[in-house]
Each structure stands twice: as C-alpha cells, then as structure tokens.
Amino acid sequence: MKEKAIDPCHENRGGCSHACLNDNGRAVCQCFPGYTLDFDQKNCIDLNECQSTDASHCQHECVNTFGGFRCRCFAGFKLAEDQRSCVPKIDGCSVNNGECEHDCFEQPDGRQRCGCKDGYKLGDDGKSCKDINECEKNNGNCEQLCINTEGSSECSCFPGFMLIYDGKTCEVVI
Template sequence: YHRCLCNQGYSLSANNATCSDINECEGGSGGCSEGCINSIGSFWCFCQHNGYQLDRDNKTCIDTNECETNNGNCEHICTNTNGSYTCGCDAGYQFNGTHGCSDIDECAFANGNCSQQCVNQPGSYHCECQANFKLDTDNKTCIHCPTCSEFESVAADVANFKSKAVVIEQLINRNIRLSATVASLEDRIARIEASLNLEALPANEHP
C-alpha cells in the first residue's frame, strides 16, 4: 500500500493519484482582508482601495501614511488620513493647488490694518510709520511723535558708534596678540644669541 502526497497549495484528487490546485480564495478569501487572487499552488492578497497597503502578514490592509515619504510632496504641512492625506500651509501662506503654498500679501487687504505703511514679507508683514510718527502698542496704529526724528538720528549715531567700537576692539585685541607674538620671538632670539655667544667662547672661559 502506498499513499500519494501533494505539495503545499495542492490537494489530492478523488483518484488519490493526482494533485490539483487549491483555490485558497474560495470560502474566506484566503484570510485576505480585502482582495484575493488565486494562483497555481498559491495565492496572494491585495488592497482594493487607494491609500492602503498590505501589512507585514501580507493579508491585512492598513492605511498608507503618505506623509512619511517626501512629506507627501506637500510644500509645507502634510496630514495623513485614513486612505488618503491632505496638504496644508504654514501661517501667512495660502494653499495654491494640490501641494503648493504661496505667500499671503496681507498688505493687499485693508493695508494690513496699518494706519500708514504696510510692508509685506514671506509668511508675515509689519507696519511702519512716516517721519515724526511711531507705532502704538498695537503695532498697527501710528501716533504723532515730534521728537521721534531727533531720537532716530541719535539712535543711528549710537548704532554707528557701537559698530566702530567693535572694530576698534577687534584691532586692539589683534595688536595685543601681535605684541605677545613679537615678545615671544624676541625672547627666542635672545636665547639663541646667548647660546651662540657661549659657543664662541674659548673652552677655558665657559661657565
């Protein structure tokens, strides 16, 4: 008496002599959480919906985190969702398409609520005032300031003096380092000269 055996993925036919493929996708879909495709001697699972991928067990479909790869090609913010993802923008920017962001020109809308000058900059803006005016505590309203021009002139002079003082300090430090180097070289030369003079003395005059 002998018995025939079949390889994995096959079952013994009724004649107990031949093997036929097992269709694992029938009855339970082979354990696949979504799609199942039968193949000769085996089968494989696949995910039927975009935004999902097979887990490590090669059967269960899990969400694909698109933001983990190149930030989902989003220029600023990538937010993963079940089966998909969305792109967003940092403060001061607006969404301009599928992935990109563009600066919001706050000054184009009611002058940024600045009472005088509005200066736009990437992702933000600020208000400025004309001569003899200064920004109030709200950083938007300009209030009259007759002495501001004089103060700004003095402040500019102070800033100029400070910048020059830094340069002078750097030159002083450089001179100190150079003086120390010169002193070291002079000492070295003196030692060499003393050694040469000693060698030039007759042997009976050496100390």
C-alpha cells in the first residue's frame, strides 16, 4: 500500500506568515501583494513601493502603506483621477465667490463655507445672507425708538426729545 504524502502546508501554513505552496512535499512560503519574504523565507514584511525603481509611482510624493502605497500632492494640488498625477487645485471661492452672497471660506477638505457680514445671518440655503433685525432684541439697546437698517440699526427719539452723544439715550428738548 502506497503511503499517503503529508502536505507540509496543512498544519500552521507550513510556518509561513501569509501563504504556503506545497512544492512536491516541501513548504514554499509566498506573500500577498505588497509584501516580500524576509531573510528567513517564512515571514512576510512590507515592501516599500516608494523606494522601488518602478516608474508607476507618484508625481509629487509617495506614502508607503502596509501592503501598498498612496500618492500625495504638494499644497495647491490635488490627486488626478489616476490617483498618481497631481493637478492644480481650484479654490472654489475664486469661482463666483463659491456662490456665497457675502464671504466664502475655503475649508481644508476642499469644500467651501459661506459666511455673512456683521448684522446678517446665513440663510437656510447656506449661501444667502439675511438682515438681522437688531430692534427685536432689547429694542436695539435704544432708550425710545429703534429703526432697523440693512445690516445695522439706529436709535431715534419721540417728538420733544433728542438723541444725545451715545446714540442710544434721549433727553428732553428745552
């Protein structure tokens, strides 16, 4: 009776850290893509693709990752669709003010955020600015009359009174 051959990869992957190939009764270790065999021919270590002479790398910067790499661009650039080339980044605020009515702020993630000048609040659409009626809160700090203006407010007095230097207080006209 013929003795059954023992598969050296059957138990504990033949001592291989990634994969084992049975080569006529001998365990041969293999690594997953992005890794290479260490000097012991059993353990797989990360291959630094950024140090390779392969011309398929990045236009600006290469960042090694476990089992691979990713490209990164210098400030003012972003990755192109091929994930290797870099193209100039367009500041979204420079095109039609990012569709913001007042102020446009470029965010680190490349998106834009709108803001409004003093006396205005951002509308529900996140782009338009609505006048704040300062007279609705504490009568605009006016002693008698508050008049809402675009982006601000002014104080006024009843007939027979005049506004004094502080612009808020009224005193009797003599």
